[in-house]
Amino acid sequence: MSTPFFVSAPGKVIIFGEHSAVYGKPAIAAALSLRAYLLVTPSQDPDTINLSFPDINLTHSWNKNDIPWDSIVKHINLVDNLPQTSEELVPEIVDQLGSVLADLNSSLHYTACLCFLYLYTHLCNQELAGMSFCIRSTLPIGAGLGSSASTAVCLASALAILGNRVTSASFLQTDKILKKENNDLDFIDSWSLMGEKCFHGNPSGIDNAVATHGGAVMFQRMNNPAQPSVRTSMRNFPAIKLLLTNTKVPRSTADLVGGVGKLNVEYPKTSNSILEAMEHLSNTAYQIMVRPFFGAEERKKLRELVNINHGLLVALGVSHPSLEKVKIITDTSKLGSTKLTGAGGGGCAITLVDEDVSEADIAQGIAELEKEGYECFETSLGGKGVGSLSFEDVPQELRSTVFSPEKFCAYSDRIEIEKVLSTNALEGWRYW
Template sequence: MSESFFVSAPGKVILFGEHSVVHGKAAIAAAVSLRSYLLVSSTPATGVPKVTLNFADVHLQHSWDIASLPWSSVTSKDPLIVPHNLEPVLTAALEPHFADFVSSPFKHAAAYAFLYLFLHLASPSSASLDITYTLRSTLPIGAGLGSSASISVAIAAGLLLQNTHITPPTPTKDRGTELKLIDAWSFIGEKCIHGTPSGVDNAVASSGGAVVFQRSLSSPTTPPAITNITTFPALPLLLTNTRVARRTAELVAGVGKLTGALPDVAGPIHEAIHGISEKATTLLLSPPSQQEFVEELSQLVRINHALLDALGVSHPALENVRRLSSEFDVGETKLTGAGGGGCAITLLKHDVQEDKLRALEERLRGEGFEMYEVTLGGSGVGVLRESGVEEAQFLGAEGRDGVEDLVGRGRAWEFWTQ
């Protein structure tokens, strides 16, 4: 690879099946066009060689002496063989290297994931270079949109590519093996951040499109069954962040309590949500015409939200978004993720009127909400090999649109595919 390049990976939304997936039912997650971007750059070291992580969006900038990192504590030496679990000896050896971030859980987790992957995918021979990883994300952090998985996938891909464990995608060669390697290492990064992630978020961020996933209740330690849907047609979506803090654990526990207390009532709701996911899967695997596809999917969006509301996980702010999107006749809306606040998605009508959409956005903005016009589905992890963009330019880009205009839209991105 050249001395500098970009990698990028998308965020995700839960399209159908949230909460019921905890009870063994199918759910569908899909990529959105909000992405994380990582600039990987290296120069000959002028002093003690260092590796630097610069995550401007969370005010994290730190450098480590490459030679002083605990290379001898790495048990898994082959980057092409991904371990199933984190290595306790390495985790303990790394603790002093991100002790400065103990008071900031997110910075601590980001530094941990980065260093853990760096030690497995780089090598002590990197100690002849100063290496910088500069990260910007257009995803809101902590909004349930898979920001950590997007970042983990970008870091894994950047490290694998820089250290020649994988090669850039080409149209003439099947890159499925390399995509699986990116996904597997990003899952390790997710374990550093979350402890016991499902693997769904990084699967979507790696492959793009959509995935169907389902847990095994009979074997809770077994990873969920994940099926990639790469035929997902790109669809326009309005994503609304209500900015109401979510209490995911409490909401999941509440649905569990309701399901246990009223199994004859809540059980059929979960079955109905499972049916929605199955119907949506059929549509996604063999999409009809765009108009018919959007209309059928919109019906499922409306019904799924109503069922989630019946389970008690909606919120007045989410209902307000839903009411206004209906009032302005732009499409059907549902909560996405845990509910109780957080984000709502509006699947826009195939013939949505621009003036109505702008009027809705103005009204939602007046309610204190944050909106993103995004594409549902779309590409997974990719590389931009020649950009001409320096770190200072990248850091100076203002907001989401500034980052997208600089390194996203219209650029010659290449994407790994199945």
């Protein structure tokens, strides 16, 4: 493919079941309308591969002939001409890639480039002409919203397109997905998980599943290591207006999980009752979310469950004064139902906004939250997963602006990116 194209994938939030998931209970994560975008354009030099990620100040280039293809290819397992994923990163391939990553002196840049080259060498080949890749994210990075997974999904889908590993995306934003099986999405999902392993070592696979499939996913990690985790996709879960508040308070997920573990040891009956209540809550939410005619009554019930879930998390000791302040402000402003999301102890809170709340009331609530030093995002929950935007599907008069690498890499913030590239701005986006 010699014409430019975009791919995009959403971030995620956990809406039900944080912490209880550690104990084998189900939890539910849903896609955000905040997304990562990747622009792919032909390089001026056909032997040069360029990667830029302005949000982390990364710009790097490789001569494609410097990649030790012969040493890498012999470790790639092909079935029906498709590369197969593995349980772990193949150490021999990581070692071979070390020779072209040696000049990187930032661990973050090294990890991002390893993810890119690991996927590139599996999904593309030496004959592919050099391309330029520019990644931008409208997600806060490092806030527990799946920014690395959305990046990995963008890379996996773009490289799968270049390597002719998947068919073209064809569904519109408004289309309901009726079929259960989708080989292209499963392929992107599995390879984005390999990308996530470059970032996180042993990820759960939930973040990239949501970023790939969109909608929402219920997941349950079995306590028995011999049993695989269970993932149930809800691809048609409709978009719900959401206010996301980043308190910017740092937290340690390990410490918070450890604190719940200690509580579970000291007060097992009480703690188990809370965890079981969270299990029932997640199962109830799932039954509501898969209803074919999801409307006002279902949204009302989800908001009620959000309030209950926050109370249960408070009982487990994982809230924080900053999160409680968010809840007080949003409750007092009557914006909707608020809970912490993720590990807690700081980080982010989500508010499922009531239908009858005006934009003026939302703006006033955001102003109060920003006075506290918090960062707010008006976004939505649910919606489509990974998608692509081809050169031909954009009106001719917009192509030079939309597909300009210089303009795309220079956008100053997420608002500029979304103004040009969101599905509201362009109707040409297609989904698998």
